[in-house]
Amino acid sequence: MSLRVISMDAMGRFVASSRSEYRVVGPKPLHGQYIFGDVESPDDLHLNYTQTVIPPKKYLFPQREELLRFKSGDGEIEPVFDAPPTILLGLHTCDLHAIRLLDRVFSSGHVDQHYRRRRDNTLVISIECLRPCSRHSFCKSMGTLSATDAFDLHLTDLGAEYTVDVGSEAGEALLAKHAKTRRATDDDYQRLNTALAQKWPHFPYRLDFDVSELPSLMRTSYNSPLWKDLGERCLACGSCTNVCPTCYCFNVQDEVDFALSAGRRVRIWDSCQLDEFATIAGGHNFRKTRAERQRHRFLRKGQYQTDAFGLLGCVGCGRCAQACLAHITPVDTFNTLHHERSGGAARPKGGAA
Amino acid sequence: MSGTLIETLGESLYLPQTARIRDVRPITAMEKLFTLELPSGLTLDHNPGQFIELSVLGVGEAPISISSSPSRSNGTFELCVRRAGDVTGALHRMAAGQVVGVRGPFGRGFPIERFRGKDILFAPGGLGLAPLRSLINQVLDERGKYGRVTILYGAKHPSELLFKDELAAWKERGDVELHVTVDRPDENWTGNVGVITTLFARAQVYARNTVAVTCGPPVMYRFVLMELVGKGIPDGNIYLSFERRMKCGVGKCGHCQINHIYTCQSGPVFSYAEIKGVQEAL
Incomplete structure (x- = not known):
């Protein structure tokens, strides 16, 4: 669609005005890190942020989400849809790619109405990444350093102004109602293209191979000795999956009130790294070892999701590497498998300091 | 309500329909056979090999294979359930006349x-x-x-x-x-x-x-x-x-x-x- 330009000041007024209709959520500083939280005023706006601890998926797929409410006795059950109109503001493009995958997952086969309802009531405003936001990120290698078509509006910081790429009619309407923007001029296009061209050298390639080879690499790495090594290091804490923007496995639990007269069914984030994730009622655990569970996680990221949904299950944000106490990282994992196959030796990169 | 049970998931994938326990028959010390009846108008329409998600509200939900054949459906269906966890334990304490929740049938049965x-x-x-x-x-x-x-x-x-x-x-x-x-x-x-x-x-x-x-x-x-x-x-x-x-x-x-x-x-x-x-x- 069209390209608009908005000033920094107008951006603040846009947020303030939008709050009359929407819950506005964006990156905010907390204890020296950034998190996604409610933007209460334009002063809360921190679009020039380093990576958030938890990705914005929590607004589409909350850590704890009511699915049903019920009363005991008469068996009355009703579904719960809690989907306030929301603007997700300032998403880095890795997180945007992740939402694209979640959209496919929850809209394929059986359509998950609880996710869809939130998603349909959410406007996504992403922002072009001009500098790396984490020493663990490898978005350039994963092909997620540019926006993908899941945004309603996409911003690029030109200093005193942002260009606004309008990605949907809903985005266009939001802008028309709440923001003062102007049509981009030839000069704006030139400044935008300069910014986009100049950003790339600031980001390192961190995979030692082309990402298009990743699914086939994973397909031939099932019996790699690396999994045993990762299993010995892994603490099975589930931190990697909790901070992952594309992980969506969940558990479902019932909670009842004190009088046992009513209750709710909730879904909560679960992790394939936890010991009992694949255990059945009879006690048999189909993925007993940490090695098997790490392998499962990385195969999902590098192969299974591509096979099922046509998109990689890893967007290269590096949050799992940041979170892992045992220094298990996707970059080292993928590179080690690549060098195992090609006969070379991987050079551990950890976080590229 | 009319149609098949699976069609009721159109509102929410996770919303069970209530089914009444018509009969409970002990089979072994660990297993009981439950005969369930769907609300009038709803049919299970299953293939052998498929399963349902069974809810005991307040306890949780568990996948249970359907033990009766479509040829003998007669408005009811049977689940042969081993007492193995929270949900099946609670189910084993239930009696005819009480209600449970059911979703499904799910999966691919026998061709x-x-x-x-x-x-x-x-x-x-x-x-x-x-x-x-x-x-x-x-x-x-x-x-x-x-x-x-x-x-x-x-x-x-x-x-x-x-x-x-x-x-x-x-x-x-x-x-x-x-x-x-x-x-x-x-x-x-x-x-x-x-x-x-x-x-x-x-x-x-x-x-x-x-x-x-x-x-x-x-x-x-x-x-x-x-x-x-x-x-x-x-x-x-x-x-x-x-x-x-x-x-x-x-x-x-x-x-x-x-x-x-x-x-x-x-x-x-x-x-x-x-x-x-x-x-x-x-």
């Missing part, structure tokens, strides 16, 4: 249309008879469409044999070959003793025209498969029904994944040819 005209060899182990009973009774209710029917059933102990009255009836029919074995006999047991694989020598099989169907505890498959493959039954004619932790039933929650396969969507019934190279399957 029964492909079994027509073939000899069928059933090899259930233990609780594996619960899902296979749905298929067995369907086959017996349209007996003329199939060739020889052989059932090899193994249980740990005579007290753990399921559906003893039906076993006796199958034996009586004359058009079913039934062999039963137990790992450990009691003083009254006069039948075969040994694990299920000891029965396979009894089964006369024309491999090319035989479909084999097995379901049992995880440890059993490898050994039963050796027997079936050893008899020359093609991999594509061997069907297995898998137990996994199918928490959501709709291909989202991840618990039932066998490598890349969601058991609740692509299974729980697989042909051996489909899962032969899938390392987490067996």
Whole structure:
């Protein structure tokens, strides 16, 4: 669609005005890190942020989400849809790619109405990444350093102004109602293209191979000795999956009130790294070892999701590497498998300091 | 309300419909047979091998295979449930007249249309008879469409044999070959003793025209498969029904994944040819 330009000041007024209709959520500083939280005023706006601890998926797929409410006795059950109109503001493009995958997952086969309802009531405003936001990120290698078509509006910081790429009619309407923007001029296009061209050298390639080879690499790495090594290091804490923007496995639990007269069914984030994730009622655990569970996680990221949904299950944000106490990282994992196959030796990169 | 149970998921994938318990029949010390009735107008419309998600509100939800055959649906359906966890424990404490929640049926059942005209060899182990009973009774209710029917059933102990009255009836029919074995006999047991694989020598099989169907505890498959493959039954004619932790039933929650396969969507019934190279399957 069209390209608009908005000033920094107008951006603040846009947020303030939008709050009359929407819950506005964006990156905010907390204890020296950034998190996604409610933007209460334009002063809360921190679009020039380093990576958030938890990705914005929590607004589409909350850590704890009511699915049903019920009363005991008469068996009355009703579904719960809690989907306030929301603007997700300032998403880095890795997180945007992740939402694209979640959209496919929850809209394929059986359509998950609880996710869809939130998603349909959410406007996504992403922002072009001009500098790396984490020493663990490898978005350039994963092909997620540019926006993908899941945004309603996409911003690029030109200093005193942002260009606004309008990605949907809903985005266009939001802008028309709440923001003062102007049509981009030839000069704006030139400044935008300069910014986009100049950003790339600031980001390192961190995979030692082309990402298009990743699914086939994973397909031939099932019996790699690396999994045993990762299993010995892994603490099975589930931190990697909790901070992952594309992980969506969940558990479902019932909670009842004190009088046992009513209750709710909730879904909560679960992790394939936890010991009992694949255990059945009879006690048999189909993925007993940490090695098997790490392998499962990385195969999902590098192969299974591509096979099922046509998109990689890893967007290269590096949050799992940041979170892992045992220094298990996707970059080292993928590179080690690549060098195992090609006969070379991987050079551990950890976080590229 | 009218239509099929699965159609009611249009509002929410996770919304169960209430079903009334019509009858509870103890089968062993661990298993009970529950007869459930859907609200009027709703039909289950299942295939043998499919499962439902059963809710005891306030306790939780668990995947349970459907034990009755479509040919005997009659507005009700049966679940043979072992007391194994929170949900099944709570269910075992319930009585006729009370209500539970049901969603489904889910998954891919047995491709029964492909079994027509073939000899069928059933090899259930233990609780594996619960899902296979749905298929067995369907086959017996349209007996003329199939060739020889052989059932090899193994249980740990005579007290753990399921559906003893039906076993006796199958034996009586004359058009079913039934062999039963137990790992450990009691003083009254006069039948075969040994694990299920000891029965396979009894089964006369024309491999090319035989479909084999097995379901049992995880440890059993490898050994039963050796027997079936050893008899020359093609991999594509061997069907297995898998137990996994199918928490959501709709291909989202991840618990039932066998490598890349969601058991609740692509299974729980697989042909051996489909899962032969899938390392987490067996």
